[in-house]
Amino acid sequence: MKHMTEEELITYREGISAQRAEIARHLAACQECRAELERIEAVLAALDTMPVPNPGDDYGRHVWQQITPRLPERTARWWQAWFDPKRLGTLASVAALLVMAFLAGRITKRDHTGNDVASTDQIRERILVVAVGDHLGRSERMLIELSNAAPLDPAQKQVNISAEQSRAEDLLDENRMYRQTALQEGDTGLASVLDELERVLLDVAHSPEEVTPAQLEKIRQKIEAQGILFKVRVVGRELQERQKATTPAPAQKNSTESERNKA
Amino acid sequence: MIGMQPSVENAQTIAESDAVAVKRTLAGERDAFRVLVERHSHNVFRLAYRMTGNRPDAEEVVQEAFLRAYQKLGKFEARANFGTWVYRIAANYAIDRMRQRKKEEARKVEPAVHEEGMENDPVTLVQDAKPTPERLAHNIELRKQMEIALAALSHSERTAFVMRHWEGCAIEEIAEVLKSSSGAAKNTVFRAVQKLRLALQPFVGKGTPARAMGTES
Numbered sequence: 008m009k010h011m012t013e014e015e016l017i018t019y020r021e022g023i024s025a026q027r028a029e030i031a032r033h034l035a036a037c038q039e040c041r042a043e044l045e046r047i048e049a050v051l052a053a054l055d056t057m058p059v060p061n062p063g064d065d066y067g068r069h070v071w072q073q074i075t076p077r078l079p080e081r082t083a084r085w086w087q088a089w090f091d092p093k094r095l096g097t098l099a100s101v102a103a104l105l106v107m108a109f110l111a112g113r114i115t116k117r118d119h120t121g122n123d124v125a126s127t128d129q130i131r132e133r134i135l136v137v138a139v140g141d142h143l144g145r146s147e148r149m150l151i152e153l154s155n156a157a158p159l160d161p162a163q164k165q166v167n168i169s170a171e172q173s174r175a176e177d178l179l180d181e182n183r184m185y186r187q188t189a190l191q192e193g194d195t196g197l198a199s200v201l202d203e204l205e206r207v208l209l210d211v212a213h214s215p216e217e218v219t220p221a222q223l224e225k226i227r228q229k230i231e232a233q234g235i236l237f238k239v240r241v242v243g244r245e246l247q248e249r250q251k252a253t254t255p256a257p258a259q260k261n262s263t264e265s266e267r268n269k270a
Numbered sequence: 271m272i273g274m275q276p277s278v279e280n281a282q283t284i285a286e287s288d289a290v291a292v293k294r295t296l297a298g299e300r301d302a303f304r305v306l307v308e309r310h311s312h313n314v315f316r317l318a319y320r321m322t323g324n325r326p327d328a329e330e331v332v333q334e335a336f337l338r339a340y341q342k343l344g345k346f347e348a349r350a351n352f353g354t355w356v357y358r359i360a361a362n363y364a365i366d367r368m369r370q371r372k373k374e375e376a377r378k379v380e381p382a383v384h385e386e387g388m389e390n391d392p393v394t395l396v397q398d399a400k401p402t403p404e405r406l407a408h409n410i411e412l413r414k415q416m417e418i419a420l421a422a423l424s425h426s427e428r429t430a431f432v433m434r435h436w437e438g439c440a441i442e443e444i445a446e447v448l449k450s451s452s453g454a455a456k457n458t459v460f461r462a463v464q465k466l467r468l469a470l471q472p473f474v475g476k477g478t479p480a481r482a483m484g485t486e487s
Contacts, residue, residue, distance in 0.1 A: 017463045021434055023441055023456050050467045053474045057416055060325055062315050067308030074333050078340055213305035215287055
């Protein structure tokens with residue numbers, strides 16, 4: 008019987024042989040070639056124990072931090088940027104806000120011609136506070152739902168988070184807009200929380216639609232480690248307070264202008 | 271690639287999600303690239319470490335691979351797999367790095383220092399609960415010999431072996447990195463295993479010498 012060559016056995020072992028079936032048939036019948044293959048496998052098995060250091064769970068983030076300053080700016084073609092469906096959605100939200108602010112300003116002007124500039128600013132801030140508060144509330148609900156996500160059937164090995172993922176994608180665009188506005192307004196505290204929230208939303212939005220319980224646990228741990236839920240709640244409450252402070256009390260017959268401002 | 275596929279469905283989902291991130295990055299959303307970096311850096315690090323044999327070079331390869339991927343993203347074909355693509359970039363850069371390193375240091379091969387997180391170290395993976403001093407010494411010697419044998423491979427052989435044996439890359443991918451034909455890439459994998467076998471056989475198993483192959487009995 009003609010035995011297999013070393014090349015045939017090695018390429019067979021590495022899965023790159025063109026005569027797999029033929030070699031397999033020979034091995035089934037030839038004790039000597041089987042023993043030879045085992046010797047090759049023993050060397051490869053020893054090599055498989057060669058260690059690779061674990062760069063750490065946070066390695067991806069570390070790499071990103073290292074390369075970020077060296078990444079060149081990438082400018083999109085203008086039509087690509089504006090016609091992105093997600094961006095169109097955000098633009099619609101911005102447009103709605105502007106229309107609301109404009110209408111609110113007009114109504115105020117009609118009612119109070121004396122201090123129209125101040126009240127228009129107040130109303131604009133009120134609308135922004137309401138919008139950001141609502142955004143934070145929705146983000147909080149999404150993160151809570153994600154934290155509580157579990158497979159529909161305990162026998163399932165994957166958890167479907169596509170709903171949360173899709174909501175995170177929507178929230179992401181809004182979040183960017185609010186963060187930029189907060190920065191422009193000089194509200195660095197709010198901008199910082201929105202920045203942290205953006206990172207979490209980005210993680211969720213770019214996760215696979217179906218994750219294993221272990222992957223889900225990792226996402227949960229990230230959310231917990233950053234304390235983002237707590238921060239979102241605190242800022243949400245602060246915004247509620249601001250909203251109360253900027254919302255005029257219900258009109259009373261005897262109330263004076265200063266009393267309304269106080270309220 | 272074997273080393274990169276938890277399951278077929280999951281791999282498909284990741285590829286789809288990668289495609290979205292690539293599209294967003296190309297649309298000017300730089301942060302979308304972070305997702306790709308965070309998702310693939312562990313795999314790229316593993317490949318880079320196995321190719322370069324040391325951590326500082328491996329880390330440099332990872333960073334450079336993602337930087338190059340970002341710069342060349344416009345050339346990335348939407349239907350391709352980002353993971354495979356960045357792997358190829360990393361392998362190419364690792365070869366350059368190895369060549370450069372060899373030029374820089376015409377020094378004798380020194381075994382890498384034991385690093386933290388080496389869960390699979392053969393020294394610590396001894397089957398016995400209490401390894402005998404002889405076994406421990408044998409494992410240390412084996413590890414040293416494996417490092418020497420790997421370092422003695424040519425850059426092409428090491429690349430072909432790492433990509434095929436450890437990372438499960440297709441021969442076509444290896445051929446592309448080596449800028450050779452598929453047949454030549456197959457032959458390089460064979461030569462690498464043959465050399466490793468020749469160097470390590472005496473330290474592995476019962477030390478039975480390889481028989482004269484292709485003979486008749």
